[in-house]
Amino acid sequence: MSSQAASQGSQPSQCQGFATQAIHAGYNRQKNADAVSVPIYASAAFDLEDAARGRALAAGDIPGFEYSRVANPTVDALERRLAALEGGVGAVALSSGMAAVSYALMCAGEGGGRIIAPTNLYGASVDALGDFLPQFNIHADFAHNINDLAEVESLIGPDTRAIYAETVANPSTEITDIEPLAELAHRHGIALIVDNTVPTPYLLRPIEFGADIVVHSTTKGITGHGNAIGGVIVDAGRFDWTNGRFPQFTREEQVIADGDGTLRSFAGKFGNEAFIKRIRVKYLRTFGAVQSPFNAYLQLLGLETLPERVSRQVASATAIASHLTRTPHVVKVNYSGLGNTPQFELAAKYFPDGVGQILSFSVDGDVNNVRRILDGTKIFSYVPNIGDARSLIVDPANITHREVPTAWRVAAGVNDNLLRLSVGLEDVNDLIADLDQAIAGAY
Incomplete structure (x- = not known):
């Protein structure tokens, strides 16, 4: 062989x-x-x-x-x-x-x-x-x-x-x-x-x-x-x-x-x-x-551009996660790269250069608000992938985690009001503006 x-x-x-x-x-x-x-x-x-x-x-x-x-x-x-x-x-x-x-x-x-x-x-x-x-x-x-x-x-x-x-x-x-x-x-x-x-x-x-x-x-x-x-x-x-x-x-x-x-x-x-x-x-x-x-x-x-891509994506993801903590209708942000998370010491030990390009956040309201956010983004694409040069958004409960038993999903915070982002290489200010207008328009 x-x-x-x-x-x-x-x-x-x-x-x-x-x-x-x-x-x-x-x-x-x-x-x-x-x-x-x-x-x-x-x-x-x-x-x-x-x-x-x-x-x-x-x-x-x-x-x-x-x-x-x-x-x-x-x-x-x-x-x-x-x-x-x-x-x-x-x-x-x-x-x-x-x-x-x-x-x-x-x-x-x-x-x-x-x-x-x-x-x-x-x-x-x-x-x-x-x-x-x-x-x-x-x-x-x-x-x-x-x-x-x-x-x-x-x-x-x-x-x-x-x-x-x-x-x-x-x-x-x-x-x-x-x-x-x-x-x-x-x-x-x-x-x-x-x-x-x-x-x-x-x-x-x-x-x-x-x-x-x-x-x-x-x-x-x-x-x-x-x-x-x-x-x-x-x-x-x-x-x-x-x-x-x-x-x-x-x-x-x-x-x-x-x-x-x-x-x-x-x-x-x-x-x-x-x-x-x-x-x-x-x-x-x-x-x-x-x-x-x-x-x-x-x-x-x-692979040839991996360090440059990921460095930029981490910086943008951190900025977006921080912005979402101050955004109306966002009730929780999941990103271990923020300095105020319970896993701060683990992040410092294992991820001195950042935890990656994905983050998730929960919003208030109901599934109709979530749907309107998904349909309202102009730069973020509704795509079930991560790590792309393009920025992506998805609702995990219905797409990536639908096979997971409901009790486990809820325990992991994957509820119907959760949205996941994969942050790409676009200008971070454009990405923040896109999320702001989509969230505001959903309510």
Whole structure:
């Protein structure tokens, strides 16, 4: 089974700055006809060259490319770049963020495991954990507060495999206290999996605080222009998958047998890359949520401007959140980047450069007022996405969180009067004026 190819070149040193790595990491132009930008390798398959090399590629004994369902040079460059930016040993790019979430949770919980997660997750993640994955014998234990270590520890049992959380929750912007959660997980031999979509690795690198697996919807801030769907799983390469809780990593399997037919286990063959290799060889290869080379190329383009985009979006989001706290008919603003929130210390620890471009706010009145605000904006587009260069507005209770049970939605503050903003790159004064006129006109 093909692995990522050394032909793309090694990652730049971690001592290089983030902006430098966002442009250069994981790509060797001398090995790609001196193309300055990563080429789009629109090929379904690759020449194996000779019988011996073909067998070695298929067994995963040497790096290279054989079939784009498993690995592709354009996608490989994106994977290497994202692994470098997050500080992981490897990554697998997928066709969507939910593919990344689902594959990561299934790979950890495979064969009857349980996942601990908070109730304030993105709606599709709640549906996956609470309703769909149980059909595959992977069950969830939901915590009301993922930062309440006593509550989380009380949910850990013999079948628990992982804790899953969002680094910044959507749309509340609540911050997960990663470091003590990782310490708790590791004390019990379970993994910490986090969704880092909202802040992107520019604002937070969860692996540095103990996270084992990081997932993203690369559709959002990483791409930044709303033209490509994608997801990624990044492996920190530090967790011991042989500790007895994860038999799938120590079981010998034909699919990764050596060239001479000797059966191997993922842990035995791939060591600290066992998780990410299993994602590629079993989940990507079998379920086939393949990232297209063209979408990978678009995401690589977005990555090149990530620091500049996110810096501007954070500044604008902070200004808008502050303005909304003084706006008539706005009764509550959710943005952990404001200095007066209960999570001020967590924001200072994990997010010295800001918590991201999304915020939410509740208004008085009823659903008719909410509808008139949505219909009244001229610059904010009514779009269920985040991280775009354009500013977006949506009502989560009806769009992004409709799958979440009502009691959980209400507990997380996702009521019918809540509006979520994803702040783009327009002039912040124009965005504030647009919200002011839409809110005033709704009443």
